[in-house]
Amino acid sequence: MSALTVPESQLAAPAHGPAVARPETPVAAQPLPGGLDQWLAERHGELIAVRRHLHAHPELSHQEFETTALVAGELRVAGLTPRLLPSGNGVICDIGEGGPVVALRADMDALPIDDPKEVEYRSTVPGVAHACGHDVHTAILLGAGQALARLADAGALPGRVRLVFQPAEEASPSGAPQMIAAGALTDVAAIFGLHCAPRLPTGTVAVRTGPLTAATDIVSVNVSGPGGHTARPHLTVDLVHALSRLVVDVPALLDRRLDPRARVSLVFGSIAAGQAPNAIPATGHARGTVRVLGREAWREAPELITQLMQEVAAATGATASVDYVRGVPPVVNDARATELIAEAARLALGPDEVTEAELSMGGEDFGFYLEQVPGSMIRLGTGIADAAPMDIHQAGFDVDERAINHGVRVMVHTALASLARFTD
Incomplete structure (x- = not known):
């Protein structure tokens, strides 16, 4: 993948801190095609390293130039051809050919918040931190893109998946309209995204039809x-x-x-x-x-x-x-798209690991995409076992990094299920 790696010696039992929890495939999960479960397990440390690098080097909204360069570099290593926004702080990348086209979105910006954590990947930028999990979202979409690229190379991707790495979700004006203007939704049949949920246990997701955020x-x-x-x-x-x-x-x-x-x-x-x-x-x-x-x-x-x-x-x-x-605008999840991603999450994590998401009065610019095409956003459990309850936008925010592999599995299952539905 890249030179960003976590040494094998740091792969340890699930824990909060610098040690990396060994990946695990949920017992009731359905396997990914093409041997991707094994591939994902082998690259767990690399995905963790990407997330930690981003966490240690956060960039504020509209300033995500180094993050964009890293994302584009990782995609090129996977044999893909990323397209940068004219502004240089966002990435659009298609995997596969033809149609239908399904989009997966991640946001990349950080918040103007201090990071007091005593971990090796603590923010090195004073007053700026990934306190909302966008570093996790980016690592997940990179992993999903690399997995889907392997399927495309094997001729096993029945359509095209578009990766949307978006800047400035936390700002106003936000980055979603910028991505749409650059063609992120051209020919797209549906779009999907996820967001870290530190109050949900790792290994679970929460879904909701209709309004999700305000x-x-x-x-x-x-x-x-x-x-x-x-x-x-x-x-x-x-x-x-x-x-x-x-x-x-x-x-x-x-x-x-x-x-x-x-x-x-x-x-x-x-x-x-x-x-x-x-x-x-x-x-x-x-x-x-x-x-x-x-x-x-x-x-x-x-x-x-x-x-x-x-x-x-x-x-x-x-x-x-x-x-x-x-x-x-509000995030209003499409009923069919939500049904699809919920079923994909059950396949990825197990039938008992999907719950109903609560309504939130927080804002999320994923709503701009949903005004144009059907889609759905879900909550990905990132809660750290035996740790004090945590919330997003909170100084010291952190996650159980096993959630990255879980998120990759959910996104890959979602992309494949979506392509299959729109091909039928």
Whole structure:
């Protein structure tokens, strides 16, 4: 594969830390074709090394140039022909020929978070860390691509699989529209992805039909008035009062103006106005996030929230200026695609290792792809046994690295099942 390897001496029993857990094929799993299970077991250390290299050298959104170079190099070693985005920080790579075309996606960017872990692969970049598992996603897609390339070389790939290594999932604007504009979805019948789930046991996955994650937007409101003395609020506009009404009343009014099944959440994280206790300020502002599970409600949200903010502000005498910034759409999994990836996961891990995923109000720009083609995203269990519960976007985030092989198996089974379905 590459010069990135983990010595055999580090292959040990499953553990949290620098030692690499030996790979294991779940007892109830169905074997991969073409001897890929043995091939995958032999390359376990190499995939771990790729993940650890990425973890130690994280790159922020829109800056994933070294990560892109590594991914492209590994794909070329496998005999593939990767295509870099014009920006140089994303990769599209087809495996096989003809149709149908099925896409598999991984994101590559890290977060502006410190990494306090005491492990050999701790981040070497101050204030930047792979605290969301995108290094794991990238290693999994590389492994799946290399396995599928072996099948293609043997003439055993009934169609074409497109690998989509995406930058800037954590940013706004995010990288999914950039990938789509570069042709990531051209001729694609379906797209699939996975995301690390540290609260799920390693060796399991969770799937869900319909909404999985919420649309996520940012709204900012600036209020203004003449300002004045707190002893005479009746002679001016009390902007602190106006802001308090906005942050309390607008979320409550939304609950009455949108279908409650859409699960709309408006939460403010920043509010500021004035400095002196005896002076009513002339300006103030508040910023928050809007999260929506329903596509239709998401489309209605900007106009409605802007209207409500202006109406509430006007009732206090203040003037409100609203800036509504679109983030990402909701991830709404297609029913047939979810059924397909769930069955593939049962084949890959065993029938008892697939559970139902919980709804999340977090954002994920995989939703952009699902607005164009059917597809599904699943949760991959990466929980470390006997360790304290962990969450994504948390300093010190880490995974049980056996999950990488599990993820490869799920993605390969998914690609083959998808090609077979669309060929029928």
